[in-house]
Amino acid sequence: ETGVTQSPTHLIKTRGQQVTLRCSSQSGHNTVSWYQQALGQGPQFIFQYYREEENGRGNFPPRFSGLQFPNYSSELNVNALELDDSALYLCASSGNRGLAGAGELFFGEGSRLTVL
Amino acid sequence: DQQVKQNSPSLSVQEGRISILNCDYTNSMFDYFLWYKKYPAEGPTFLISISSIKDKNEDGRFTVFLNKSAKHLSLHIVPSQPGDSAVYFCAAFAQNRDDKIIFGKGTRLHILP
Numbered sequence: 587e588t589g590v591t592q593s594p595t596h597l598i599k600t601r602g603q604q605v606t607l608r609c610s611s612q613s614g615h616n617t618v619s620w621y622q623q624a625l626g627q628g629p630q631f632i633f634q635y636y637r638e639e640e641n642g643r644g645n646f647p648p649r650f651s652g653l654q655f656p657n658y659s660s661e662l663n664v665n666a667l668e669l670d671d672s673a674l675y676l677c678a679s680s681g682n683r684g685l686a687g688a689g690e691l692f693f694g695e696g697s698r699l700t701v702l
Numbered sequence: 703d704q705q706v707k708q709n710s711p712s713l714s715v716q717e718g719r720i721s722i723l724n725c726d727y728t729n730s731m732f733d734y735f736l737w738y739k740k741y742p743a744e745g746p747t748f749l750i751s752i753s754s755i756k757d758k759n760e761d762g763r764f765t766v767f768l769n770k771s772a773k774h775l776s777l778h779i780v781p782s783q784p785g786d787s788a789v790y791f792c793a794a795f796a797q798n799r800d801d802k803i804i805f806g807k808g809t810r811l812h813i814l815p
Contacts, residue, residue: 590745619803621805626807627807627808628706628708628791628793628805628806628807628808629746629791629805630805631802631803631804634802642802644802676745676746678745690736690748690751691738691746691748691803692748693745693746693747694745695743695744695745696745
């Protein structure tokens with residue numbers, strides 16, 4: 587069983603640039619969530635995709651956008667990068683639409699983004 | 703506004719003793735609670751969960767207790783082992799209402815030899 591994989595693992599960008607982070611979900615999982623974990627904080631929910639549609643969003647501005655593909659892999663795009671976007675971005679997959687009765691997310695190792 | 707609070711950033715416990723990690727929540731709509739464990743350079747991994755219809759759930763050395771009236775939950779690890787040294791996140795969500803899992807800031811647990 588293939589776990590959740592994310593790429594790249596580390597990257598450095600400058601303010602104003604755009605970044606795309608990628609995630610391959612665990613085999614058999616059709617739901618992908620993205621989280622931002624700033625230093626010293628817990629993961630914060632960005633949004634969730636189920637069968638290629640966004641079905642939940644946290645308090646992040648529209649410059650944070652995403653996609654889910656037919657094979658359930660996903661991308662997180664961030665435009666007009668700001669210094670505060672520096673964080674670990676975690677992708678998590680699950681096998682249910684939403685998490686009712688489960689709550690078990692399978693996380694990747696994350697992509698650490700540094701914005702200079 | 704932090705809906706899930708872990709007020710202890712770190713905790714040190716002697717190997718073999720009990721580790722108790724605490725978590726408070728403010729949103730009364732939460733009805734499912736989870737603990738995740740995170741090692742450096744790895745993603746969080748699910749540890750144990752509890753539904754609000756229960757007040758205790760046990761899985762091996764790990765037990766989660768839920769006090770709904772106090773909006774408080776705790777994770778007990780007995781006995782503590784060196785491999786338990788990690789960051790522990792408390793998390794919660796409202797089933798059938800909002801699929802958004804809210805995480806606390808985490809507690810770093812150090813198991814001392």
